[in-house]
Amino acid sequence: MATNNQNEVYRLANCKVPRMELIYLSHMSKNYEPRAAMVHRCSGTTGCCIDPTKICEAKTTKIVELAFWESKSNVESKSIAVLKQFVNHTECHCVSSSKQRRKRNDMPCQCPEYFTNFGTQNDYQVDQVPNFSSTRSCRCDCHLSNSICQRLKNGEEGFSMSERKCISSSKCSQPVCNFGVYNIQKGRCPSPDSMRQQRGHRGPG
Structure with missing residues (x-):
């Protein structure tokens, strides 16, 4: 059973393909809908490295633009569509923890x-x-x-x-x-x- 679980983790959570992660938007004077963006990320919570001395990090990235409805806080105003930029990870790799x-x-x-x-x-x-x-x-x-x-x-x-x-x-x-x-x-x-x-x-x- 332990071996099966180990193989399953390394198969599904290998540090190669970025996983989806929610990035919440917050602003002192503005509201956004939706409240969060879904982007791909490489990290210790999304990818597993077989070597315990290494961690999962982004190998390549690109900037993506996502559309949101924006309105002013505490003021009755019409929502407008705006574009926000985010860093999207496109490929993951394991790097030495000494460089992390x-x-x-x-x-x-x-x-x-x-x-x-x-x-x-x-x-x-x-x-x-x-x-x-x-x-x-x-x-x-x-x-x-x-x-x-x-x-x-x-x-x-x-x-x-x-x-x-x-x-x-x-x-x-x-x-x-x-x-x-x-x-x-x-x-x-x-x-x-x-x-x-x-x-x-x-x-x-």
């Missing part, structure tokens, strides 16, 4: 998927990130060439449920965001629109 997202320095540091530890953060950033374990040895940021990471950093996409749990449980360090501090409740980085909304509520300084 959770790179370690002398002190333990785990970063969310697609993010890389770039070392020490400065004190200004430390003060802005509450309950940030090992902050001074961790700086989970993006390579410029990693488009998925950049979208997460810009607040264009939310983190997967597995990554949210990893961050909220402090197993993973919080990511560096472009427009503020990572929101644990929402599981995403702030977007430019959400930052403008917050400044508007504060009024003139």
Whole structure:
């Protein structure tokens, strides 16, 4: 029975074909229908590598455009059709865990998927990130060439449920965001629109 289950997992969850995953859209002042996009992704929750020292990651990707109904929040307005861009994984492969997202320095540091530890953060950033374990040895940021990471950093996409749990449980360090501090409740980085909304509520300084 164990052998049959093993063979079934490796057959159905092999790290070759990307699996469907829901990416939820959220916005401070807009509503979208449907609320989520279905895209293909390669990750540790969608693909299994036989070698335990390797993880499943995207080998090739492409940008896809999906249509949504968009309306303003808390305002009676007509919905309009808009196109939103998403990164779609087209092929998966197993890569060495030493090259993966959770790179370690002398002190333990785990970063969310697609993010890389770039070392020490400065004190200004430390003060802005509450309950940030090992902050001074961790700086989970993006390579410029990693488009998925950049979208997460810009607040264009939310983190997967597995990554949210990893961050909220402090197993993973919080990511560096472009427009503020990572929101644990929402599981995403702030977007430019959400930052403008917050400044508007504060009024003139």
